[in-house]
């Protein structure tokens with residue numbers, strides 16, 4: 001016969017901590033505490049399976065349930081020495097919900113169940129406190145009517161207020177036993193008036209009403225919403241915990257409180273908590289009275305004059321402290337506890353894993369591992385890699401006031417305040433004056449790079465998580481909110497309109513790139529803090545991971561950041577970003593506007609020394625670590641001016657006719673530039689570009705190798721290959737240049753040539769492409785774009801709706817679509833390895849910094865992941881966790 005009910009209490013406990021799915025978190029932990037011999041008020045748990053049955057069978061219970069509950073009531077009666085429904089020594093109960101994971105506030109608790117006109121007298125007699133008994137009784141009627149019978153609580157509060165007015169009382173505590181007696185009568189009359197029937201006096205009827213209410217509460221809208229937000233499946237159901245009442249409000253020798261076994265804010269290994277004398281649990285949470293500190297140390301630290309539990313009830317405190325230690329050691333995790341003291345006797349009401357800040361999480365994990373309580377692997381597994389962002393960037397003080405304007409996409413983490421500027425030149429000018437600015441654009445383009453550099457943060461009204469603004473900002477480690485659709489940027493008037501408000505240049509705003517929030521004005525910030533605990537945990541993680549972690553970086557500043565965060569190489573150096581700096585853009589434009597190959601080569605010759613210098617600096621910093629340099633990728637028109645004004649300005653600088661410039665720009669314009677003449681296609685159209693870049697790379701490698709006495713072995717990467725013949729063509733040019741340099745400089749260059757896998761065709765034809773490529777780097781931004789056929793720059797306008805309507809669960813530009821895009825990666829990896837067994841495989845799309853995607857990369861056996869510098873620690877930790885998770889699965 002199915003067991004639907006599990007009893008817990010000293011000497012007879014049927015559940016345990018590992019039965020969380022069946023008993024819910026609260027029920028499983030109550031059983032575990034009872035099993036450990038801790039003082040838990042006896043009770044029983046009605047399983048989550050009853051909830052499932054209830055919903056599958058038109059709100060009815062399994063047949064055997066009634067008898068099992070009756071038996072459990074008897075068992076609890078035996079453990080407490082009381083009888084449920086007895087008139088002289090009644091067992092009173094609390095009834096609480098308890099799902100597998102905590103869902104705070106989902107359902108109200110019913111306390112004091114079993115009270116009626118007769119049992120209340122027994123309670124008065126036993127407690128020797130009539131006022132307490134009738135106060136408990138009216139609380140019960142109030143809670144039960146609200147939660148179970150659906151009578152609005154406001155009615156009851158009104159009745160209390162009327163009594164207070166009548167008697168000229170100020171506080172609830174002014175009401176006497178007789179007042180509460182009168183109140184009880186009024187409450188019952190109100191219930192009758194509202195429902196047309198009397199308040200149930202029969203304790204059994206009360207109990208079944210409460211159990212039914214808990215199960216019904218599983219489907220109320222706020223519980224459904226909570227589950228949706230937290231991804232809790234509906235099928236899990238809730239359990240019901242029925243427990244003997246204990247009272248923290250039986251006079252000055254009674255108390256109730258909550259505590260953490262370690263400080264949840266700092267992680268300090270010190271008991272931390274609050275309590276109230278002569279109060280029930282709700283009073284602590286409700287914040288009506290100011291709670292007192294549990295330990296003397298905390299009281300002294302907070303400067304409170306109210307005595308601590310340690311001073312007030314030293315014996316109970318000693319026992320409580322010992323219990324906390326026992327629980328933490330037993331669960332091997334920081335615990336969050338609820339307790340009650342009834343006339344000097346300690347009762348434990350709940351234990352669960354305590355929530356904590358990231359700083360505390362790091363400290364607790366490291367210290368527990370050092371104490372030998374957990375293993376280093378467990379410590380590494382206990383930190384959410386994504387949360388490390390909090391540690392590496394400034395964040396808005398959680399206590400700061402927020403004048404929120406709108407929320408866009410959290411494109412690049414960290415928060416920043418500054419004066420609005422609408423164009424990159426203004427950003428640069430303001431920065432030169434020492435002013436902090438936020439660059440606000442509809443969307444950014446490579447031309448805005450200098451302004452993005454100068455700004456503290458970037459805000460765009462369009463563009464998704466892999467839009468230009470997002471990718472570049474992440475690379476720079478600058479906060480960015482992209483795709484904030486509610487904002488209209490009026491470039492003509494130089495204003496930003498949002499939420500019915502107008503902001504002009506110079507107005508201060510704050511952006512939070514971790515949440516996507518945009519705020520008016522300046523907000524208080526917390527500066528990042530890299531503690532010793534962080535370093536220790538990262539060292540442990542490094543020792544556990546298999547995959548290497550590289551960074552996507554192209555400027556010396558980014559490379560330095562990447563190295564400081566522990567990057568082991570550069571997985572993607574996007575050379576186009578180097579084309580926008582200073583005077584280079586002029587030479588780049590000359591190159592683009594050239595009519596003949598000869599003219600083009602002349603312009604490229606001007607770029608050569610600059611590119612060589614770029615690469616020298618990178619090789620110098622990276623020493624013998626691997627560096628993958630990608631040849632030019634974006635369509636050429638991205639380098640040309642757009643508006644008439646810009647065209648005029650550029651034509652003047654270049655000493656050409658603005659009309660000619662305009663014409664050439666028009667010629668280069670494409671309907672669909674992402675699918676146009678870019679990547680290797682560009683290098684095939686203009687092979688001299690590849691040649692110049694190859695020369696710059698190799699000359700720099702030769703020079704740094706000579707100077708530093710190391711062997712720099714650059715990895716030259718060809719983007720957007722779909723055909724082996726494309727790669728072969730570009731490869732031929734690169735090799736020819738290498739040969740020339742070998743001869744010119746009497747060196748023997750060491751290098752490799754590989755390709756990005758960004759097109760489904762490339763993934764499918766990986767076997768033949770691998771014959772020509774020594775490495776593959778999965779460009780999952782483009783591969784996602786081309787697999788889905790969704791433009792990465794326009795996705796923001798509908799992907800939100802897709803997620804809301806559950807058409808897509810996650811944004812595939814943020815977290816890899818492991819089924820579709822992932823299958824192409826698996827195919828490419830497998831076919832690539834078949835034709836070249838030692839082919840090096842990596843990922844350099846934005847997914848290289850996303851924990852779930854990194855797990856996929858580990859499973860697929862990639863050699864490295866590459867991500868923006870600020871995500872390197874995230875990737876290091878996620879790569880270690882991926883190994884641990886894989887081992888777990890394999891066992």
Ligand code: PEP
Nearest residue numbers: 779780781782783844845
């Ligand atoms: C990619 O497509 O994933 C990639 C890394 O290249 P980019 O983002 O520069 O197109």
Ligand code: MG
Nearest residue numbers: 758779781782
């Ligand atoms: Mg790409």
